Each structure stands twice: as structure tokens, then as C-alpha cells.
Amino acid sequence: MTQVAIIGAGMHPCGRHPDKTFADIAFTAAQNALDDAGANWTDIQAFFASHTRQGISAGEIIGQEFGLTGIPMFNVENACASGTTAIHMATQAIKSGAHDVVLVAGFEKMQRGVIGGIGEPSSFGARMGLNVMPAMYALKAKKHMHEFGTTEEQMAMVAVKNHKNGALNPIAQYRNEVTLEEVMNSRLVCDPIKLLECCPTSDGAAAIVLASDKVARRFTQKPLIYVAGSSVETSRYGVDDWEASRRTAETAYEMAGIGAGDIQLAECHDAFTIGEIMHYEELGFCPIGEGGRFIEEGHADITGKLPVNPSGGLKARGHPLGMTGVAQVCEITWQMRGEAGPRQVQNDPKAAITHTQGYGGVCAVAVFKK
Amino acid sequence: METNYQEALEKGWAAPVAKDTFTFGEDGKPHFVASKCTHCGTAVFPAVLRCPNCFKADMTHTPLATGGELKSFTVVRQGSPDWKGDVPYIIAQVTTDDGVKILTQLLGCAPEQAEIGMRVETDVRPLFNDAEDRQVLGPVFIPA
Structure with a gap:
């Protein structure tokens, strides 16, 4: 069966870019990915553009900057999971035999x-003021604290770790370290979530070039990172908070022929710090309820047994919604190639996972092997 | 109070936050209104067209028990830019005594008084004023 390899990765730095359009930043990321792959726009047989609010045919607008080659272009919107969803679809397109070389770009300029x-807007949830992203995570946080004894300090440790990592990442929005005290003393947004536990809104773009194993070596001699499994799933009725991410990850693990115990590197959806703690559990890095201990014991540090969010995560790298899932794969690629510079993980990971989730109960996971 | 809101709604002085989300019993007490599946009995709030449990489409409206237990909550101190009411406010996950999970606001409760496991009961309260300056009323919980 066709294998799908990442042959190029590129980004535009995250931050505030009022002087640039979404097309400007996405074009830069895509060109960087093409250059990294040793590919030209004319090699690209399909283009998947991931964004949530950049308007009609934003992907085509970027494609037209590169040139009118007539290829299929797809705009992918799946809330915060858009980027991982686009990669999943691009991977399937290559596996189906329809295309051999595909570009995925994720981008967003946010308010x-x-x-x-x-x-x-007319729904009960919207009118009642219930559709507040930090509040949705705060409800989970209160429950996690109540059921498992997870502490506010453990949640704050996620922010400390991810800022420490972001400080080493040249494309991160926040390149400053923060102390536990600074996180704990930052103002409450939705109890118990504090300002420094929330990911920022950001402008940014990321792109990858995927290729079938048949043609990958025509482009690059760098180590090939394979998309070994991927899945996009949604929530079910009447199940626990962690069920959808767990189920989605298990699908991807099964496709990859590995288990959670094989994962040595992860980029996950730390939109709010409790999210990362729950993802340790959902993705199978530790038992349900023990995520707080997992961060406290240092396992998720760059130097730990299973580094999580060495990029700085959504928290410090930034979270331009459509970009995130693609940026996670850029980080995985650089880390697995050994190109991550001062934030390079030390365990030479053979298997890695990326994970995003979003409004509407969507979860998206991809598993990578070297 | 409830009777006044009932009259205000009937005469159009006030508007419901969304249709078919609450009703007043014969005793004037407010109830959340759920969809109940006539096949498997699953009840969900707010109303849905199909049963999320057995996927059949024979749903009826049913008023729920007025009592419940607080399962989780958060104090929203910075809300969505769309929100027209006051901050802070409390968002609560409640399971009613007839077993239906509801996400709504908890009013009449100081943030430091809210506690997982506490008893709550249904009420109808004004949330904000609409473009015609009518009070918009929503079904909420208050401490029991």
C-alpha cells in the first residue's frame, strides 16, 4: 500500500502581523515548505487550505499567487482541528492514488x-452566553480537580513548560519564560483558568508537502517522516469528556500498528492548560486522572521521557486556528529529523503523535513514524 | 416573580432567550423543556429533532424536574464579545433529578458559594435587553 511521507515543512512566524494579509503569510509558509522539499509549485498536484474565518476560497487566493496550474484546491474548516483534518484528507488523497505530491497550508489572522x-447566533447556547471557549475547558478543569485531585499548580506547570519551550522557538509568538507564581497570579478568565493558561489569538501560517513513497526520494534526501495513521472523529452521546480523543487516537494507533506506549514525542491541543493534562490521559500517556502527576514529574519536558509540545504548543507558539494542526506537523518533522536546534528533544523519537480538537466535538489525530 | 414573567411573555413585554426552552407549570413554577424520545425515553436539552441515543425522530416536548445537582461550574469573568449581559456570571453543568444534563447559567449565587454537588432548582431570570429594549428571559438554575 502507498505510504505517505512528509518531504517539506515551512512556517511564517506567529504573532501579530497587521501589515500582512492572510495570503502573504500563507504564501511565505508554503514557499518555505516547497523550498524545504526541493519542490516547485508546478510539482503540486492538489492543495488543501486549512482556515476557519479567512473567507470564501481563501485557498484559491493563495494558489493563484503561485500560478494558475489548474490543480484541485480544497478549503478545509473544522474549527481548531482544521489543520489536522486537512492533513488527514491530503493523506487519504495520496493513499487513494489520486495524487503523488500534495501541499497543505494552514493559516489564520485572528482578532x-x-x-x-x-x-x-439564535441558539440557546449562543444567546445564553454559554459558547465561551475558556469556559468549556474550565468546566472540565473543575470536574478534573474534583474527581482526581488535580491542582491549579499542576495546570499552571503546563504554561511554565510551554513558555520555556516557546522561548527556544524562533517562530513562537511568545518567546518569554514565565514562572509558576506569574501564572498563578495572573487574572482569572474563567475560574480556575487564568490569563497565562489561555492560548493567545494569533496570526500565523504553516505548510507541509506530502508525497507518496513512490516519488518522495525524487525531491529530498532528508529523513522521511511517514504519516503512519490519521483519523478525524466526533463526539458521541452520553460518554465521558475524554472519550472522543481517546477513540480517535486509538484509531490512528491501530492504523500505524503501534500503541500509546510507543509514542516518544507529541504535539497536542493545549488551548488551555487543563487540555494538555487531559490529553496526556486521552492519548494514553498515563491513566485517566493522572495527567496532573505526569506534568509534575517532568515526563512532558523536552528532556523528559515523552516530550509534549516542544514547539511551545498553542500556549506559546500561538494558535492561529487554521494553522495549528499543520504547525504541529512542522514541529514533529523538524524534531524527528533532528533539526530543532536548541529545543531538540534528546530521545531520538521513532514515533510521534499530533492532536487537535475543536468546537462541535471534533477530534483529529495523526501518528508519525520515521 | 414567575407569574409576572409569565404575563410579560404572554403580553410580549419580554422575550424568551430561545423558543421551547422553558414553560410554567400550573403552579406557576418554571421548568426546563426537553425533547423526549417516545421510543427509548431519552430526554435531552435543548430540544433536538432526533434522539441522540436511538436516532429515531419521534421526539416530544416534556417539562423537566425542577430540582438538580451541580456537576461542574465556572465563573466567566471575560466573556464572548457577543454577550450582552453582565459579567461575571456562572456557567453551570447540572443534572436534573430526572437525569437530564443541562448547561445553563447559575444565578443568585456568589462565585465563592458555588460548589460541585450543591442542590439547585429551576428559575427564569432576565439576562439582557434586546434591540426593542424588551427583557430577554432565560431558564437558569439558582441555589435550592
């Missing part, structure tokens, strides 16, 4: 502040 406009 400041808590995200608005979520859900149908």
Missing part, C-alpha cells in the same frame, strides 16, 4: 480577545 461568533 484579539475571547473568540466570539461560535455556534448558531
